[in-house]
Amino acid sequence: MKAKVSEIFYSIQGEGIYQATPQVFVRFWDCNLDCCFCDTKPESYKEMDLDQVLSSIFSQQGFWDCVAFTGGEPLLQHEFLRDLSRALKQRRKTTYLETNGILVEELKKVIDYLDIIAMDFKLPSSTKISDFWDKHRDFLKEACKKEVFVKAVVTAFTDEEDIVKSAGIIKEVNQNIFLVLQPDFIHEAFLWGKLAEFKEKAEGIIPNVQIIKQLHKHIKVK
Template identity: 40%
Template structure:
C-alpha cells in the first residue's frame, strides 16, 4: 500500500508531450524544496492504494497516451513502483526532479518516457545538484528522455553552460520553461528569447515551452 495524492486524467501541459491525454498519478513526497513548487504536500486528503488497485485503474485508461507518475518525486516510492510497474500495460511516463539516480537504475527497464528536471539554483533555491543530475541523465539516457529547466531572470551564464552541456552530452531536447505565477510568466518575453538564444549558441536542440495547461485551465 502507498499513499497517493490524486489520480486523474488530463492533458499534458509541459514539454514536448504537450497535448497528449494522460492518466496522472501524483505522489505525496519530495526530496527537494523548490521555492516555486506548487504541489500540495498535505497528505490528509491522500488515499491509500494497493499495487493491484492502482494497476487496475491504470490498465483501464486505454484512451490515454501514457500514465504519468508525478509528484512530488515518484522515485521516492521505489518499493511500491517496483511491484506496480510490471503489472502496467500503458506506457510509463516518469516526471522526476532528476536526482534519485540509484532508484532510477533499479526501475528504468519498465519506463518508456522520462521528463527529468535540471534544477537551477537561481530559480529553485535548492543547492547545486549538477553531480546528481549528471549521474541521473547517464542512466536515463537509455530511454526516451528530455530535460526541463525552469528559469527566472536571475539565471546565470554558468547555469546556461552546465544545462546545455548535459543536454548536448546525451543529445536530448532541453526544454526551457519560464517560471509562472498562475497564468503569468515571471520572465518577460524579450528575456525569454535572450535565454533561448544564449542556449542555441551552445546547443541546437533547445525549445522554449511554457506551462500550457495553465492557459487552457486544466490541472
C-alpha cells in the same frame, strides 16, 4: 506493499515535448526538495496497494495510452513504482516518469519498465536551493538508456550561467537530448526577453532547445 498516492486523474500533459498528450496521472506523495516556485507538492495521500492503483488507473474515462508518474518525487517510492510500471508494461501501456532528476540509484531499479523520462534540471538560481549538477549528470547518463528530455524552469531570478551549465551537461552526455526552457507561469509576461537570450545561448552549445509554456495553467485544466 502500499504506496502513498495523492491523486489519480485523467488529463493532458501540460509540460515539455509531450504537451497536450492525453495521460492518466498518478501523483505520488512527498518530495525530497523544496523549490521556491513549487505548486505541485502534494498535501495529503491515501495508502493504496497495486491492485487499487491499477483499478483506479483503468477506471479513468477518456482516450489515453500513457500513464504519467508525477509528484512530489515518484522515485521516493521506487519499489512500488517498479511494480506499477512493470504491471502497466504487461498491459501494453506507455510509462512516463516526471522526476527532479536526483535519485539515480532509485532510477536504476525502475528504468527497465519506463518508456519516457521527463527530467528536471533544478537550476540553483531558479529554485533558491543548493545545486545538483553532479547528481543531474549521473541521472541523465542513466536516463538516456530510454527516451529522455530535460526541463528547466526559468524565473525572474534565473542566471545565464545555470543555462550554460545545463546545456554543457547535456552536450557531455548526448548533445541531441532536448532542453525545454519553461517560464515560471506567474512571471511569464516579463520573461520573454530573457528566455530568447537563454535559448540563443543554449543553442550555441546544443542543437535542441525549445521554450515551452505550462499549457494546463493557460487553459485552466488540472
